[in-house]
Amino acid sequence: MAAQAITGHVDWKSDAMQARRRARYAADRRLQIYGMVAIFFALGFLAILVGTLSFTGYRAFVQTTATVEIDLSQADIDRGDLMGANWRNIVRDALRQQVGDIPRSDQRDYFNIFTSSAPFLVRDKVIADPDLLDGTARFSIPLSDPLDQLAKGQINPDLPENQRRVNDRQIEYFNQLQAKGLIAQPFNWGLFFNADSRFPELAGLAGAISGSFWALLVCFVISFPVGIAAAIYLEEFAPKNRLTDIIEININNLAAVPSVVFGLLGLAVFLGWFGLPRSAPLVGGMCLALMTLPTLIIVTRASLKSVPSSIREAALGIGASKHEAILHHILPLSMPTIMTGTIIGLAQALGETAPLLLVGMNAFITSPPAGIFEASTALPTQIYIWADSPERGFVARTSAAILVLLAFLVVMNAIAIFLRQRFERRW
Amino acid sequence: MAGYLIGFLVLAAGLAALTSMQRARRSRDAAADKAHSRPIYHGLNAAIWTGVPAFVFLIVWLMGQNSIINSLVLASFPGADALSGAEKSLLISEIRQVAAGNIFKEPTPEILAAVDHLKSLQSIAVWMMVAVVAAAASIGAFFGYRVIESRFRARHSVERSVTWFMMFSSLVAILTTGGIVASLLYEALQFFARVPVTEFLFGLRWEPQIALRPDQVAGLGAFGMVPVLFGTFAISALAMAVSVPVGILSAVYLTEYAGERFRAVVKPLLEILAGIPTVVYGFFAVLTVAPIVRSLGLSLGLEAAPNSALAAGGVMGVMLIPFISSLSDDAFAAVPRAMRDGSYALGATKGETIRKVLLPAALPGIVGGVLLALSRAVGETMIVVMAAGLIARMTVNPFEAVTTVTVQIVTLLIGDSEFDNPKTLAAFALGLVLFLITLGLNLIALRTVRKYREKY
Numbered sequence: 003m004a005a006q007a008i009t010g011h012v013d014w015k016s017d018a019m020q021a022r023r024r025a026r027y028a029a030d031r032r033l034q035i036y037g038m039v040a041i042f043f044a045l046g047f048l049a050i051l052v053g054t055l056s057f058t059g060y061r062a063f064v065q066t067t068a069t070v071e072i073d074l075s076q077a078d079i080d081r082g083d084l085m086g087a088n089w090r091n092i093v094r095d096a097l098r099q100q101v102g103d104i105p106r107s108d109q110r111d112y113f114n115i116f117t118s119s120a121p122f123l124v125r126d127k128v129i130a131d132p133d134l135l136d137g138t139a140r141f142s143i144p145l146s147d148p149l150d151q152l153a154k155g156q157i158n159p160d161l162p163e164n165q166r167r168v169n170d171r172q173i174e175y176f177n178q179l180q181a182k183g184l185i186a187q188p189f190n191w192g193l194f195f196n197a198d199s200r201f202p203e204l205a206g207l208a209g210a211i212s213g214s215f216w217a218l219l220v221c222f223v224i225s226f227p228v229g230i231a232a233a234i235y236l237e238e239f240a241p242k243n244r245l246t247d248i249i250e251i252n253i254n255n256l257a258a259v260p261s262v263v264f265g266l267l268g269l270a271v272f273l274g275w276f277g278l279p280r281s282a283p284l285v286g287g288m289c290l291a292l293m294t295l296p297t298l299i300i301v302t303r304a305s306l307k308s309v310p311s312s313i314r315e316a317a318l319g320i321g322a323s324k325h326e327a328i329l330h331h332i333l334p335l336s337m338p339t340i341m342t343g344t345i346i347g348l349a350q351a352l353g354e355t356a357p358l359l360l361v362g363m364n365a366f367i368t369s370p371p372a373g374i375f376e377a378s379t380a381l382p383t384q385i386y387i388w389a390d391s392p393e394r395g396f397v398a399r400t401s402a403a404i405l406v407l408l409a410f411l412v413v414m415n416a417i418a419i420f421l422r423q424r425f426e427r428r429w
Numbered sequence: 430m431a432g433y434l435i436g437f438l439v440l441a442a443g444l445a446a447l448t449s450m451q452r453a454r455r456s457r458d459a460a461a462d463k464a465h466s467r468p469i470y471h472g473l474n475a476a477i478w479t480g481v482p483a484f485v486f487l488i489v490w491l492m493g494q495n496s497i498i499n500s501l502v503l504a505s506f507p508g509a510d511a512l513s514g515a516e517k518s519l520l521i522s523e524i525r526q527v528a529a530g531n532i533f534k535e536p537t538p539e540i541l542a543a544v545d546h547l548k549s550l551q552s553i554a555v556w557m558m559v560a561v562v563a564a565a566a567s568i569g570a571f572f573g574y575r576v577i578e579s580r581f582r583a584r585h586s587v588e589r590s591v592t593w594f595m596m597f598s599s600l601v602a603i604l605t606t607g608g609i610v611a612s613l614l615y616e617a618l619q620f621f622a623r624v625p626v627t628e629f630l631f632g633l634r635w636e637p638q639i640a641l642r643p644d645q646v647a648g649l650g651a652f653g654m655v656p657v658l659f660g661t662f663a664i665s666a667l668a669m670a671v672s673v674p675v676g677i678l679s680a681v682y683l684t685e686y687a688g689e690r691f692r693a694v695v696k697p698l699l700e701i702l703a704g705i706p707t708v709v710y711g712f713f714a715v716l717t718v719a720p721i722v723r724s725l726g727l728s729l730g731l732e733a734a735p736n737s738a739l740a741a742g743g744v745m746g747v748m749l750i751p752f753i754s755s756l757s758d759d760a761f762a763a764v765p766r767a768m769r770d771g772s773y774a775l776g777a778t779k780g781e782t783i784r785k786v787l788l789p790a791a792l793p794g795i796v797g798g799v800l801l802a803l804s805r806a807v808g809e810t811m812i813v814v815m816a817a818g819l820i821a822r823m824t825v826n827p828f829e830a831v832t833t834v835t836v837q838i839v840t841l842l843i844g845d846s847e848f849d850n851p852k853t854l855a856a857f858a859l860g861l862v863l864f865l866i867t868l869g870l871n872l873i874a875l876r877t878v879r880k881y882r883e884k885y
Contacts, residue, residue, distance in 0.1 A: 030780030037682025040675040041695060044750045048702055054717050055709070228598040235595035246599075253602045258801065258871045259864065260808025262835050263609060266860040269842065270612035277495035292605050299602070325588040353706025356810035356835070360842055373432075382708045382811075389712045389815060397716070404709050411704065 055408075059401030065190035065203060066153040067142040068116065068179055072096040072124065074135045084129050089121035093143075101178050111171045115179075117144045117203050142186070144203040147395035149176055153185065156394070167394070193402060197368050198379065198387070202395025205388070207403055209370040213283050213363065213378030214352060220287025220374055221294055221351050226344060228291075229298030230333075236299070237306045238328055257296035264289045265360030273361060281362035281377035289361060290351040297350070301343030305336035310429045338425035345418040349411050355382040381407045430555055434487055434562055442480035445570040449475035452577045460579035470583035475573030477590050483565035490558050498550050506543050613864060616857030623851045624652045629858060631655065635821035635832075637841060637852050652855055654862065656821035660831030664742040664813060665806035667827060671746025673799055676753025681783055683754070684761045703751040711815030714744040719816060726828030733828035734818065741816040742827070745809055749802045756801065760794025761787055793877050800874035804867045810835040834863045 013019065072092065079087040094113060097120075098104060104112055117123075120143045127141065128134050144150070148167040151157045157166050159173050168176075179185050196206025240246040268289040272278045278285050309332045317327035358364070364383045371378035379387065385407065388400040453471035457464040499521050503509045509517065527536050528544045536544070577583070621629065632653015679699065683692050719740040726733030764787055772782040788795075818830025819840060841856040 026778055026781065030778040033780040033783065034682065034686050037678045037686060040678035041682055041699070043675055044679060044699055044702060044747065045695070047747045048698065050717070051705070051709075051713050054713065058716070228601055231595040231598035232601065235592075235599045239592065239595065240599070249599055249603060252606050254875065255868060255871055256602055256606060258804060258867065259609070260805075260810065260835070260867055262808065262810040262838055263613075263860055263864050263867075266838070266842075266857060267605070267609045267612055270616055270857070271608050274612075276492045277499075292601075295602065295605070299599075323584065323588065325591060329591075349704070353704075353708070355706065355708040356814075356839065359814075359839055364843065382706055385708050385712065386811070386815070389708075389715065400712055401716075404712060407706065408709070411706070415704065 055401045055404050058398055059405045061154050061156070062193060062395075062398035062402035063190050064154075064187045065192060066145045066150045066185060066187050068100075068145060068184050069140055069142050069186060070096055070100060070184070071138050071140050073138045074128065075137055079135060081132070081135065084125070084132070087125070089125045093121045093124050100182070100184065101175055104175075108171050108175075111169060112175050115145060115149050115172055115175060117146050117201055119199075119201065119204055120144075142188070144192070145176075145185075147202045147393055148172075150203055151394055152176065153187065193399070193406075197370050198366060198384065199368060200366075202391075202393050202399055205396070205399055207381070207384060207406060209367055210379045210381045210384035210403070211406075212370040213286075214380040214382075216283035216371060216374045216378070217287040217290060217358070217363075217380055218348055218352060220284055221290040222344070222348060224288065224291035225294045225298055225347070229295050229344075230302050230340065232295075233299045233302035233306060234328060234333070237303045238324070238332075253296045253299055257300065260356075261293060261354055262356040262360065264293050265357035267292070268357060268361045279375055279377070281365045281367075282375050283363070283371060283378055283380070284374040285361045286358045286363045286380060287374065289357040290354060293354065293357065294347040294351050297347045298340075298344060301347070302336070302340050305339035305343070306332060308339070308429060309335050335427065338421055338427075342418045342422045342426070345414050345421070349414040349418070352410060352414070353382055353407065355386060358383045359386065381410070430558070431487065431491055434559065435484070438480050438483055438487070438562070438566060441483075441566050441570065442476040445479040445573055446472035446476040449574055449577055452574065453579075453583070456577060456579045462579065464579040465581065466583035466585075470587050471577050471581070473587045474583045474590075475570065475577075477587065478569040478573030479566050480569075481590070482569050483562045486565050487558070487562050490561065494554055494558070498547065498554060501550055502543055502547050505546055507539055609864065613857055613861040616854055617861045620851060620854035620858045623854070628652060629654055629855075633823075635837070637837070637855055650851065652851065652858075654834075654859065656823050657832055657834055657837055657859070658862070659823045660738070660817070660821060661807055661833040661835075663825075663827075663831050664738050664745065664817060664833055665803055667739060667742025668745035668749060668806045668809075669799065669803060671743055672749035672753050672802060675746075676750045676802075677757050677795065679750070680754045680757035680761060684758055685779055685783055685787075699751045699754060702748060705748070707748065707809060707811040708815070710744050710748050711811045711813075714740050714812055714816035718744055722828065729828075731826055731828050734830040736816055736818045736830045737828045738817065738831045739827040741813050744816065745806055745812050748809075748812070749805060752802050752805065753795075753798055756798025757791070757795050760791035760798065763794060764790045793880065797874045797878035800870050800877065804870035804874070807870070808835065808863060808867050810839060814839050834859050838863070 073096075074092075077087075077092045077095075079092070097113065097116060098109075101112070123143065124141055128139075145153065148157065149172065152159065152168050152173065153176070157168060159166070159168075163170050176185070192204060192206045194206060194211070195208050196204055197209040199205040236246065236249065240249075268285055272285045272288055273280055313331055313335065314327050317331045318324070322330065358380050363378065363380050364387055365377050365379065366387070367377055367379060381403065385400055385403045388396045388403060450468040450472035453464070453466075453468035457468065502524060503517055503521065506520065509520065512520065523536075524540060524543045524547055527540060528547050629652050632651060633655050634651035634653050635656050636651040638650045683696060687695070715736075719735060719737065722737050722740040722743070723733045723735055726737065726739075768786055768790060769782060772786045777785070813833045813836050817836055818832050819836065820830065821832045821837075822829065824831065838856045838859050841852055841859075
């Protein structure tokens with residue numbers, strides 16, 4: 003709309019003027035519509051993101067298993083040496099009994115229906131409970147990934163045989179097992195209690211969850227006291243001089259340094275110069291602590307600033323020292339806000355991936371770490387590893403792992419919001 | 430062992446605190462004049478004396494121990510002086526592997542001797558560490574206990590220690606930046622000793638291989654970062670093309686048009702987009718967005734790669750929407766009420782007020798926000814690692830694959846821990862470039878925002 007010089011009398015009722023007004027209102031409405039479109043684009047993306055992940059992920063929360071009875075009293079097992087028994091043959095014999103006669107040529111296909119770790123699963127169960135040796139015991143054995151996919155309807159059995167990963171004989175045996183009622187789909191506890199595995203049907207998040215726990219613990223133990231102390235110093239004690247100015251600018255900049263750079267720092271300094279163990283939650287946690295520190299300092303300073311000065315003056319007035327006024331009065335009053343900020347900072351650290359990749363927390367490790375010095379993965383790096391794995395079953399596992407990670411984040415943020423609403427004081 | 434030692438230190442400090450408090454109470458009751466500090470401060474003072482110096486000793490010991498033992502083992506290894514740095518570290522890791530019981534082939538007698546040496550050194554080191562830490566703790570406890578008398582200013586002493594701790598903590602931020610700059614510079618300089626700086630800065634080919642044998646054809650890698658930088662800014666530009674309009678428009682709608690309740694629901698929902706970990710976006714980009722983008726590109730008759738720049742950039746753009754939206758929101762809120770009211774008083778519609786008054790007034794703040802978002806896009810790692818390409822190419826077709834600085838850093842360093850070849854060192858040179866670019870963007874952005882704030 004070009005600016006018009008209005009001179010003299012204007013007839014606002016004229017067609018030209020009315021058209022002009024309509025055009026101006028239409029422009030206003032258009033802007034409003036653009037805004038709504040923008041918001042719905044963003045929210046729609048969020049909905050699609052969560053929707054797809056839930057849709058692909060929910061299948062991984064159940065696992066197809068076959069219930070197999072094994073008569074261990076008949077088996078040739080030396081009770082003194084349970085580890086040494088030929089579990090492979092014991093399990094295979096039991097599996098063979100589930101269906102009628104199998105031609106030798108079919109045996110390989112048939113055994114591939116079940117997870118290849120079935121003998122170890124049975125062995126571990128028997129070692130945990132040797133009484134099973136006295137009779138017939140029921141074991142629930144996970145099916146291997148292709149059959150699991152078939153049972154969940156992810157593989158179309160009507161396709162030509164060479165276009166799917168299960169062959170006709172396997173489908174036939176699977177149907178036999180199903181007809182005998184041996185196939186079930188219980189909740190997949192293994193997803194939470196198994197460590198990582200090359201086989202999707204056995205892979206779980208136990209290692210990743212405990213690795214993330216240890217790394218976050220290290221992150222918290224370092225960044226919480228150091229962050230609060232630094233914030234108190236800068237807010238209450240520091241003289242206003244060049245050095246503190248530099249520290250301030252520095253903290254603001256550090257908050258915006260890309261996370262991968264912190265990984266490079268950890269790799270060069272913690273691993274290279276200090277020689278700390280690779281892949282350990284200790285090193286990952288230290289990187290995360292350095293990343294969380296600026297956020298924590300900024301939050302703590304803001305909350306210290308929000309405490310009214312009358313409280314400090316009252317404390318000083320009755321004879322408290324400056325330290326006492328801060329530690330006994332101001333800090334406790336700002337603690338809820340600091341805790342909220344800390345939890346949000348830890349939630350960010352939990353989702354951080356790049357620095358952990360660089361310090362090696364993407365190793366393939368089949369047992370959960372027992373402490374901060376042992377090699378392990380973390381939840382986000384586990385997601386990265388699984389997303390890179392070619393097996394079909396890992397797609398669902400990855401989505402499920404993401405849902406678990408998001409659940410942790412939601413819980414942490416909910417706690418933070420609860421703390422804020424319950425305890426935060428407005429002055 | 431270190432864990433037990435830390436536990437021991439905590440116990441010792443607690444014990445020192447308790448006994449010191451007892452003694453402080455006694456001396457307070459016995460003294461004719463008033464005591465200066467309450468017993469708790471005497472206790473804290475003793476605990477600090479007991480625990481802190483010993484703890485510092487422990488940390489320093491743990492950090493230095495490995496490299497000292499390594500050099501001692503190497504010094505006694507026959508013929509180790511003639512080896513290069515890389516061969517030395519290889520030898521040490523072999524010795525350590527054998528010592529840890531991971532034997533792949535029969536070790537030579539020299540290695541076995543070195544392993545024995547290593548093990549004896551390690552056990553000596555552990556016992557020396559225990560002795561040193563215990564000695565430091567007991568000397569500290571002794572002094573902390575001895576100084577107690579009613580006129581001793583324990584509170585001042587404790588507060589001094591606390592102040593020192595706080596000063597040290599605020600220096601951690603500086604130390605971190607210093608550590609980043611030092612480590613990046615150190616490794617990057619080693620890289621530039623092998624690859625000339627000019628080739629790195631202006632070279633048009635990025636093929637970071639290294640020769641396994643000296644006579645290999647592909648032996649000569651190329652380390653020109655221009656195509657990598659090009660890809661980084663191409664993907665960032667795509668991300669900004671999505672996030673800037675959507676972010677600003679949604680901020681406009683939320684601040685100017687939306688009702689209170691709509692805003693209260695939608696704003697937190699938008700913030701969720703910022704809270705989702707980037708690895709999730711990366712997986713989503715690979716799983717869902719990339720195939721759609723690819724078929725779109727193919728249907729347009731363009732060459733379309735499965736890991737297109739558009740998929741990575743678009744998803745990254747969505748991630749940045751709440752960032753830009755909330756910074757623009759702040760910028761709009763900072764425009765004085767009077768300017769808005771003046772515009773309405775002249776008969777302008779809401780849309781005209783927004784476009785002709787609010788946007789120009791808030792522009793510096795918005796530009797600052799956009800620059801901060803750009804710096805995030807440049808440094809964003811997981812989305813591009815998972816969804817962008819590996820091969821450095823300069824193409825303007827957004828459906829083709831390009832690579833970025835962060836992708837190269839991660840792929841060059843995953844699984845490698847020896848910093849002795851141009852390949853891994855190149856990652857640090859790229860890291861330095863990345864650090865400088867983001868630092869520059871952040872400084873400009875912060876300055877723009879600050880300058881603008883002074884205006885009103």
